[in-house]
Amino acid sequence: MKHREAWLRSVALFNLAFLYFPILVLLVFSFNASRLAATWQGFSWHWYGQLIENGALHAATGNSLLVAVVSTALAMVLGIPAAMGLERLARRSQHILGGMLLLPLVIPEVMMGVSLLLLFVMAGMPLGLTTVILGHTVFNLPVVIVIVRARLRKLDSCLGEAAADLGASPWQILRQVTFPLLRPAILGAVLMAFTVSLDDFIVTFFVAGPGATTLPLKVYSMIKSGVSPEINALSALMVLLSMSLVGVSLLLQRR
């Protein structure tokens, strides 16, 4: 028995090491003074300084934030009511409609990018930030629906019934009972959708025009032109950013 425990524990720890090793390597080497990226030559903030001076990065960060804010807002406006509506349907239609709305979670991202590109080209829409925002809303919508629905299911339906018994109209119940109870899930969904949007590369890659470079697109083109410590520094910042966003989101959802 003891033998098996030790074996399981070592496999578990190996998994953890495997998951964290590359991230830690990035963080450590972002402080490396050497330009030859893989040998340690002393601690330095140099590459972070380079990032601050890089104007193209500022523009890309601005674009990313704009896209994330607008597409998250759109996904919330569409997704929260949809999650509520789904929970009010009968089982069968809930399965069918739910499956349709959650489809972006399973279809290959490349395919989503390609099909959106076709749509925009055929509709004669110029590729740019607008098309990126529309594309991001497509995959942010199911993220919002999943999180809000999970919370709706945990809510006690008696609260709504009690409000109805006291003469509240459906809209009043929605505004004064359901929404306040949903608040943690809504905040969690905002952060999660925001993170997913900030991180997206593939859909953006297909539907972004020349003027609409987001941060991941910029990182990609930097990687394609060669490994440099500057990318390590940028990566480290992006890792910290998404980790903190997700951390806050998880805390909110647990409440």
Next chain:
Amino acid sequence: MNQLSRSAESLGDMGNPVSSHRMTYWLLTPGVLWSAVFLFIPLMVVGVISFATRGTYGGVIWQFSLENYRDVWHVVYARIFGQSLVLASLTTIICLVLGFPLAYYIVRLSPRWQAVWLILIMIPFWTNFLVRTYAWMFILRTEGLLNTLLLGLGVITTPLDLLYTDKAVLIGLVYGYLPFMVLPLYATLERLDPAFVEAAQDLYANQWSVFRRVVVPLTKPGIIAGCLLVFIPSLGAFLTPDLLGGARNMMVGNLIQHEYLVARDWPLGSAISLILLIIVIAAVVAYFFVEPIRSRQELEP
């Protein structure tokens, strides 16, 4: 109204049935319309174009043809499909082999430690995929960390060719999708009643047969869910083979991108994406055949 359908409804459903019905409709319409315009119509366009003909300068000529589906079987494309299926299957198997013991280990920890481990597994999953793939480029390339270390230690005398190989792609895929395997496995293992394992042990089953004949059959839905969640994104992967595999290790995702953006053969690109989508949907449908069996099992005492 029975308990089941009642619990499926949400708050505020007890008012006037007519206005309540209308409200459900209004709640759902915007989201459904959005999905129709930006998801279903585009997918249908891809479907239609896959039967069209390519124009001389890359446009689409609206002339029905099955040419694209015939072209897909060309050696070059069929090989890429084959390689993708092999890589996605290997990724799934490795993730299962690594993920099962991990999930089994986590389930038997105290609730507090279970939460800690689960969050630790989710954090890398939520960090930028591009950045995580880049980390492996940094480690695996010729002047990368691994070669520098091995050369420094005198284990090797010439750097190993690791980056831009199918092995690098495999490492990247396993790395990217391992959490997708662990989480559903954990969810089913958590529901496994330890009494079954104890009963088997009382009946003198050895550890291996307890595992093979009790634990595995009872956690089958989780195993299948985990395998699908790994297999589907691995099969359609784009970034991992693009960055770690180079031009010689293309997968279907890269082929689609190539046909659309480089070769500008939209009809062929569409046919390839449609075949990919059909494989993915077949996998999901297969999963839903297993799902009802599980819910039936749960209802049994």
